[in-house]
Each structure stands twice: as structure tokens, then as C-alpha cells.
Amino acid sequence: MLSKLIEITQNAEEFITSDNSHVLVNQYITIELEKLTPHIPILSEENEVVPYSIRQAWDTFWLINTFDGFSINIALIKGDRPIMSVINVPTLYKIYFAEKDSGAFVIDNSGIQQLRITNLPPQKIVCSRAHLNKKTQEFIDQFSFCKIILAESSLKFLYIAENKAMMYPQFGPTMEWETAAADFIVQESGGITCDLDGNPLKYNKESLLNPQFIVLYAKDALF
Numbered sequence: 001m002l003s004k005l006i007e008i009t010q011n012a013e014e015f016i017t018s019d020n021s022h023v024l025v026n027q028y029i030t031i032e033l034e035k036l037t038p039h040i041p042i043l044s045e046e047n048e049v050v051p052y053s054i055r056q057a058w059d060t061f062w063l064i065n066t067f068d069g070f071s072i073n074i075a076l077i078k079g080d081r082p083i084m085s086v087i088n089v090p091t092l093y094k095i096y097f098a099e100k101d102s103g104a105f106v107i108d109n110s111g112i113q114q115l116r117i118t119n120l121p122p123q124k125i126v127c128s129r130a131h132l133n134k135k136t137q138e139f140i141d142q143f144s145f146c147k148i149i150l151a152e153s154s155l156k157f158l159y160i161a162e163n164k165a166m167m168y169p170q171f172g173p174t175m176e177w178e179t180a181a182a183d184f185i186v187q188e189s190g191g192i193t194c195d196l197d198g199n200p201l202k203y204n205k206e207s208l209l210n211p212q213f214i215v216l217y218a219k220d221a222l223f
Contacts, residue, residue: 001036002084002099006107008032009072009088009095016067016090022046026066029074033062040076043204045177052206063203065177070153075180080202082184087154096158096185104161104188117163117190117217124149124165126156126215131172139169157182160215161189167222168215176208183215192219 008029015024026046033042042062043050055061063082065073070091076084083100096115098104104115123146127136132150140148149165157179159165180203183193193201195211198219216222 002086002097004036005074005084005086006088006095006097008036009074009086012067012072013088013090022067022069025072026064029064029066029072033064033074037062043177045175049208055204056206058204061204063177063180065154065181068153068178070155073154073177073181075184077180077203080204081200082180082187082203085181085184087158087181087185089155089158096161098185098188100188102188104185106162115161115163115185115189117161119163121160121163121166121217123147124159126151126159126165126168128152128156128170128172131170131174133172135171136169139171154178154182157186157193157215160191160217161186163189163217166217170210170214171212174210176203176205176210179210179213186215191215191217194219198222 012025012028015028026044030042040060040062041058044064046066060078063075063077072088074086075082085098087096095107105112106115125140125146126149129150129152156168160168183201186193193213193215195213
């Protein structure tokens with residue numbers, strides 16, 4: 001199934017043609033996932049939000065953030081955590097993918113490489129261009145020795161997964177579909193995405209709004 005997901009995100013690039021790309025990509029991915037796994041429900045930013053009264057009975061579901069201007073994100077959720085994900089970043093010609101307990105990988109022009117956070121990463125902190133608020137600024141000011149990288153979308157997580165930065169603090173509002181696929185890539189590469197108490201993010205909550213969180217190359221880096 002993972003290879004089919006990769007193929008779906010690759011084919012979805014054909015619909016990135018206009019300001020309406022996110023809608024077209026979502027329609028294509030929704031149709032393809034319904035054909036691939038007709039028994040698994042889909043939760044997407046672009047589709048009508050399913051009430052929690054229905055969602056709470058879901059054991060497994062697709063959580064997708066179709067083209068957000070930078071990446072195409074698909075995650076398979078079981079219980080309250082991802083077990084598989086694919087992220088296609090067309091502008092970088094890279095596709096990231098992971099499956100539970102099998103590691104995280106990236107496909108680029110040089111082939112397939114496994115992502116492993118095995119060394120202390122560079123002293124860099126990734127921040128959101130859109131959510132660089134006062135709380136975030138006060139937090140990163142504690143690490144004056146670190147270089148700040150401003151990035152968009154799930155690319156912020158991928159800096160951690162590729163061992164190119166130490167952390168990514170997110171103290172602004174985000175939704176579950178914005179984080180699930182990249183959260184899992186980080187997990188399978190050896191890092192962690194956790195709330196401010198050090199707990200992993202949970203999915204399919206009654207509120208689909210994420211808590212504030214930090215992405216780290218290792219949990220003991222802060223907690």
C-alpha cells in the first residue's frame with residue numbers, strides 16, 4: 001500500500017496548476033484513496049469536517065492535507081497515532097515516506113536514503129513564517145547561540161527528520177491534518193513531536209486543533 005500512496009502523491013502533481021490546486025489535488029486523492037481502501041474513512045482539510053460523534057468510532061482513517069502550496073501530505077491513523085505517511089514536496093523533487101517500525105526514507109534525484117537522527121544536529125531552530133509570535137520569539141531567544149531558519153508547511157518537521165536542525169517550536173494554532181504525516185516521518189527517523197508536557201501528539205480528538213508543541217531531535221533534549 002505504501003508504494004501506491006507514493007504513486008498517488010506523484011500523480012497528484014498534475015493538478016497543481018492554479019490557485020484552485022488544493023481543491024483539485026484533494027478531489028483526486030480522495031477518489032484514489034476511496035478506490036484503494038473503500039472501507040477506511042477520510043478526514044481532510046478540504047472535505048466537510050466529520051462530527052466527532054461519528055469519528056470517535058473510527059479505529060483507522062486517512063488524514064490528509066492536500067496541496068498547501070508546498071507539499072502533499074497523507075497519513076494513515078490507527079487509534080490516535082499515525083502508522084504510515086507520505087509527503088511529496090514537488091518544488092524540492094523529494095518524496096518522504098514512513099511505515100510504523102520500518103523507518104523513514106526520502107526519495108530524491110540520488111535515489112532512496114533512510115533518515116536517521118544519529119548525531120547531534122546543527123545548532124539551528126526552525127520556525128514558522130506564519131506563526132512567529134511573541135511566545136515563540138521569547139522561547140527561541142533562550143537559544144541565542146542557534147541560527148534561526150524560517151520555513152513553511154511540513155518542511156519545518158523535515159529539517160528535524162533530516163538531522164538539519166535541533167528543534168521546531170510551534171506555539172501558534174495548527175490542525176491535525178497539518179501535522180500528522182510529518183509528525184510520523186520525524187518519529188520514524190528517531191525524533192519526537194510532543195506537547196509542552198512532553199507527550200506525543202494525539203489524533204482524532206474531539207477538537208481537531210493541535211495543542212502547542214515542539215519537534216525535537218530527541219526527547220531528552222528538553223524534557
